[in-house]
Each structure stands twice: as C-alpha cells, then as structure tokens.
Amino acid sequence: MTHSILIKNATIIDGTGAPWYKADIAITDDKITGIGKISENADKIIDARGSIVSPGWIDVHNHADHTILGNPEALSYVHQGVTTVTMGNCGLSMYPLSEEHRSDLIEYMKPFTAGIPFKYDWTNLEEFNQRVSEIGTSINLVPFVGHGSIRIATMGFDNRAPTDSELQQMKKYLEESMKQGGYGMSTGLGYPPGLYSDNSELIALSEVLREYSGMYSTHMRGEDGNLADTINLGRAMKVPVEVSHLGSSCGSRMNLRGRHEQTTLKELDDARKEGIDITADIYPYIAGSSLLSQVIPDWLHEGGVQRMLERIQEPEVQARMAEEYEELGRDFSKIIVSYVKSTGNKDIEGMNIAAIAEKWEKNIVDTVCKLMTDEKGEAMNITFWGTEEDVNTMIKHPAVMPCSDGWILAPTGPLGAGKPHPRCYGAFPRYIDQYVKQKHLFGLEEAIRRMTSMPATRLGLQDRGIIREGMKADITVFNPETIKDTATFSNPHNYPTGIDYVIINGKPTVEQERHTGALAGEIL
Ligand SMILES: [Zn+2]
Structure with a gap:
C-alpha cells in the first residue's frame, strides 16, 4: 500500500545553494515524486506556509553508534531537524570486537554509553547493524569504522607499533568493515590508542580505503603541526580526507588564536589547490567534550x-x-x-x-x-578551548561543514543524565541562528547547502541532500523566525524551537516539535 504526503505552500531551499522558491512537494512512500503546483489529494497534507522546507540535515561527524541501541528514536537529533548522522567517529566505533580484547573496548567506551548495559552481542559492523535493524532507528546512519577500535581488537592498549602480522590483522578488520558497508576509517590520534600509532601504520591501512573507495576522517594529533601532518597523510593516502571538528583541533592551539585565516585556513586552501581532496567540519561552540x-x-x-x-x-x-x-x-x-x-x-x-x-x-x-x-x-x-572569533573565522570557510560531534541523547532515562554538551541537542538550529541570523556570516541558502548537499556529496549519498524529484524524502520544515537552540551548558537537555516537521524516508517523524514514534531510518 502506498502512502502519500503533500506539502503545500512550501518555501523551498533545495540544498544546492540556489535561491529559495515557492512550490508544493508531493511525497509517495519514501521518495519525492513531484514539485510544482500540485492539486491532487494525499493521505496527509502539511501546510508549510511561513516555513522553510529544506532537505533533511546531515551530521557528518557524530557518535551515534555509542547510544543508538539505547535510543532508537534518536530523540536529541531528529528534534534538531537532523535526518542522517554518521557513526564510528574519532577512532572509536562500537565494532569490531575481538574475543581477546573485547573487555578493553567495552571498559573504555562505558562513559560514552552512559552506563547503558548493552549486551555487546556482536563482533563486527554487520552484526552491529543487525542489532540496530532489529530494534529500529528513527534516523539514517552512515557507518565509519574506528582505527582505535580496530587497534584495540588487534593489540589492546599496547603502546607500540603493530607487528607485521598485527598490521595484517588490522587490515583484515578494516576490509571486513568496508565490505559490510563502511564508508571509511576514522581516527582519534589525540588519545589512546590512536596516539600510539604512527603515520606508516595509517598509510598502510589506507591501501584498504583506496581499494574500497573509503574516506579518511580524522581527529588529528593534538600538538602543533597537526593539520600539516593530516595534509601530508592525505597526500600519501590518496583518499578523500575529512578533518573532524576543526575548531577544537586547531582552536586549542593557543599560538594560533586570532590567526586562523593566515594559518589553518591557508593550509587548508593550499592543500586543496594542490589537489588534495580535503574538507573539514566544525561544531558551533567554543567547547568540546570527551x-x-x-x-x-x-x-x-x-x-x-x-x-x-x-x-x-x-x-x-x-x-x-x-x-x-x-x-x-x-x-x-x-x-x-x-x-x-x-x-x-x-x-x-x-x-x-x-x-x-x-x-x-x-x-x-x-x-x-x-x-x-x-x-x-x-x-x-x-x-x-576557544574563542567565538576563532569559530567565526573557521566556520565561514566554504570547505567547512557544520557538525555536532555529539551523542544521541534523550531528556529522560540514562541518556538524560548529567550535563552533557549542548551540541547533542542544538548544534544544527544553532548554526542557523548564530551564523545566519545573528552574525550574518553567510546566507540561509549557503548554510542549508553546507548542512545537506555538501555532506551528502562528501559521503557519496547520491539520493539525499537535495530536494528534487526522485530523491529520498528526507525533509526538514522549520520556521525561520523561531528556529533556535535552547540547550545550554548549564541546562543541556532541551530541544530547540522552530522545527515544525521532520520527514525521514517519507515518514513524518517529528510533527510540531513532537516525535511521532516513527522508526523509518535506515543504515545507509
Ligand atoms: Zn574527536
């Protein structure tokens, strides 16, 4: 049985960066099937007068795998208008797990998983994905595999280079993850066990990424020269490079404060001019969390x-x-x-x-x-770690996308504990409120492009990120007047305002700021 939705009187920002225009949008099942003046009826009519209709927002840097099994509704993200998130970032994915070192990873991950007693009854990405599919997910998931997790599965927390046979084992884990639908490998080189590795290990692993057209997404090494180091790696690896949370990685370098235009961003531009396929993401806050x-x-x-x-x-x-x-x-x-x-x-x-x-x-x-x-x-x-000025400088750059670097949380239950980083609830509405509406760093069309088609293109999601006939119906409808994050450092468990509707794979998932219970997300 087909299901249809008609969004009437939409002001469409299509995600390409093109100016807004007005039209109706027809959705049949999980696809956009018509744009224009549409008079037929539908099972559900949404009157979007006064609101902006955008492709669903895509978070290119997220730690969704840590908690999605404890919160399939993905509450703190779908309420932000986010319809797709990556998982397995900063080197630490919930997979693979080896017999010998499973407790090493489980112990290390406990703070991230808020003490939820997961069964850890999986060994690899495919089995993890099966668990997610069994309980369902509201949000679409794009899996990466963490280099740290691969290293832990192979050699625990040993502070040394892998032996030849260990390196072969690490390659096997990476290859298995790529075959099972991985989009690439992430690193967390600022903390253990990532910081025990050197570049030759990473370059050796990149052979697998090249073979499977995978991407290298990196939380860079913590000390001076980290971006230069990443650019060198990109040059050697010859795979697309995504610099994770550029702000915290470069903003924490005190000697660069106030000079990111001439240093960080110039390095990035020079590398891009040289032909290295490198982009970056940043979260819209001056503090990080780990x-x-x-x-x-x-x-x-x-x-x-x-x-x-x-x-x-x-x-x-x-x-x-x-x-x-x-x-x-x-x-x-x-x-x-x-x-x-x-x-x-x-x-x-x-x-x-x-x-x-x-x-x-x-x-x-x-x-x-x-x-x-x-x-x-x-x-x-x-x-x-930083200053608003430094965030403004970096966030403005056209090769820099917004991200949250957060975890899927919920206001109640174990995931509602503590005072977590407000980015988990507010990063995307904040990107629009702060940088478009208040600071006028770029226009709304450009902001939406960087939240939709840019990450979709980067990740290789060909049927998402743009409002166009035939594309998947991931759609966020928001009120440009009232959109605003309300989560703060002292009071973080708050949903933003101004998110009217969130449609994921054609299913209304948020309606008038309320979750419908739909679990229409997919592992992409
Ligand atoms: Zn990180």
Whole structure:
C-alpha cells in the first residue's frame, strides 16, 4: 500500500545553494515524486506556509553508534531537524570486537554509553547493524569504522607499533568493515590508542580505503603541526580526507588564536589547490567534550582502563602527573565534569575541576585521581578551548561543514543524565541562528547547502541532500523566525524551537516539535 504526503505552500531551499522558491512537494512512500503546483489529494497534507522546507540535515561527524541501541528514536537529533548522522567517529566505533580484547573496548567506551548495559552481542559492523535493524532507528546512519577500535581488537592498549602480522590483522578488520558497508576509517590520534600509532601504520591501512573507495576522517594529533601532518597523510593516502571538528583541533592551539585565516585556513586552501581532496567540519561552540580520562596523561593509558586505575594510586605516578600538569600549564578551571556514573558525586556534575578541588579541599592531582577512582573511569568532560572569533573565522570557510560531534541523547532515562554538551541537542538550529541570523556570516541558502548537499556529496549519498524529484524524502520544515537552540551548558537537555516537521524516508517523524514514534531510518 502506498502512502502519500503533500506539502503545500512550501518555501523551498533545495540544498544546492540556489535561491529559495515557492512550490508544493508531493511525497509517495519514501521518495519525492513531484514539485510544482500540485492539486491532487494525499493521505496527509502539511501546510508549510511561513516555513522553510529544506532537505533533511546531515551530521557528518557524530557518535551515534555509542547510544543508538539505547535510543532508537534518536530523540536529541531528529528534534534538531537532523535526518542522517554518521557513526564510528574519532577512532572509536562500537565494532569490531575481538574475543581477546573485547573487555578493553567495552571498559573504555562505558562513559560514552552512559552506563547503558548493552549486551555487546556482536563482533563486527554487520552484526552491529543487525542489532540496530532489529530494534529500529528513527534516523539514517552512515557507518565509519574506528582505527582505535580496530587497534584495540588487534593489540589492546599496547603502546607500540603493530607487528607485521598485527598490521595484517588490522587490515583484515578494516576490509571486513568496508565490505559490510563502511564508508571509511576514522581516527582519534589525540588519545589512546590512536596516539600510539604512527603515520606508516595509517598509510598502510589506507591501501584498504583506496581499494574500497573509503574516506579518511580524522581527529588529528593534538600538538602543533597537526593539520600539516593530516595534509601530508592525505597526500600519501590518496583518499578523500575529512578533518573532524576543526575548531577544537586547531582552536586549542593557543599560538594560533586570532590567526586562523593566515594559518589553518591557508593550509587548508593550499592543500586543496594542490589537489588534495580535503574538507573539514566544525561544531558551533567554543567547547568540546570527551572522556574525563583524557585529563590523565597519555602514558598512563597503556594496558587499558583497569591498569590506569591501579597505577594512579601510586605516589610516584601522582608526583609525575603533578609535574606534567605544571609543565603543560593545564587550566583545570576550563575543564568541566559533565557526567559521572556514581550517585555519590552527582553534585559535582557541571562543575569545573578547579572548583571541585576547592570543594573537596584537595590539590588537582588528588582530585583527578579521586574522580577517576570513584567513577572507575566512567565520567565525561567538557573543555573550553576557544574563542567565538576563532569559530567565526573557521566556520565561514566554504570547505567547512557544520557538525555536532555529539551523542544521541534523550531528556529522560540514562541518556538524560548529567550535563552533557549542548551540541547533542542544538548544534544544527544553532548554526542557523548564530551564523545566519545573528552574525550574518553567510546566507540561509549557503548554510542549508553546507548542512545537506555538501555532506551528502562528501559521503557519496547520491539520493539525499537535495530536494528534487526522485530523491529520498528526507525533509526538514522549520520556521525561520523561531528556529533556535535552547540547550545550554548549564541546562543541556532541551530541544530547540522552530522545527515544525521532520520527514525521514517519507515518514513524518517529528510533527510540531513532537516525535511521532516513527522508526523509518535506515543504515545507509
Ligand atoms: Zn574527536
């Protein structure tokens, strides 16, 4: 039985960057089947007068695999107007899992999964996808496989280069993931185990990416020269390169503050002129979020979470941590504890580590070690890295798309815990509100292009990202006057305003800001 929807009186921004125009849109089943003056009837009529009708928004950098099995409705994303998200980013995907090292990955991922007791009854991408399909998903998913997860499955948290046979095993995991529908490999080179790898390992793995037309999506190395390093990798790998969350990666380089036009963006432009296929994404905030264990020095992560928790009890280790913090001049007032697992520490969620140290009457190292020990590593941070000016400079660049870098959350249940990064609820409406409506950095058509056809083209999604006959009916209808993120750092679990309708694969999924319960998403 077919199902039809007619969107009447639409002001269409089609996603190509072309100016808006007015027409009706007919949807039959999961496709757009007509655009123009349409008089036939339909099972459902949506009057879009006063609203903008856009292709559904596509988040090119997301950690959906961490929580989608706990929230198939994908609440915090479909309420933003997002219809497709990537998963498996920053080197850490929920797959593959090896017999030998499965607990290493599961322990490490716990803070990301908000303590939801997943069964982990899969070993690879295909089986993970089966679990998702069994329970359903509201949102479309584009899988990447994490280099860190491949490395953990092969050699745990060993801080060394892989042996030849281990490298072959890593290639096998990557090849298996690509055959099972992977779009590419992501890296997280700023933290373990990604930071234990060198470029020769990554270049060796890129052979598989080339063979399967995969993309290299990278959370770059943390120190100076990281973009240059990525460009060198792109030159050697000869695959499309996506620089993940450009802001936090480059914005945190204090010596570049205020000079990203002449440095970061010039490097990017020069590489593109040279013919390297490189683009970047950025989230519209001056703070990032990850595991709280990132504040623990890198060398302490060798051997995995349990080993780290044991070692930080040793006085000599603590002394060395203190020295390192001193040397790096780490500002703990800029690092907020956004989530803790234990009930005993809930009162410090939302507080920065310097303030927690004061409250607990401890020094920084003792505070960090107590946090890690109390929570057994299951805690998250939000770190303020940048300035609005730097974000404005980078976000304006035409090769830079918006992303959220967030997790699928929900206002209630385990995914409603703590004070997570507001990007999980507001990144896309904020992109329009802040940079089009308030700062006028680009027009609405250009913003929509970067939220739709640009990521679709980048990912190779040929039937999404543009409103055109024959394309899949992923559509976001929003009110240009009232669209606004309402999630803040102190009060993050809030849906944005102004999202009227979200249609995913032809099924109304959000209507007048309410989720319909539809689970029409697909693994693409
Ligand atoms: Zn990252």
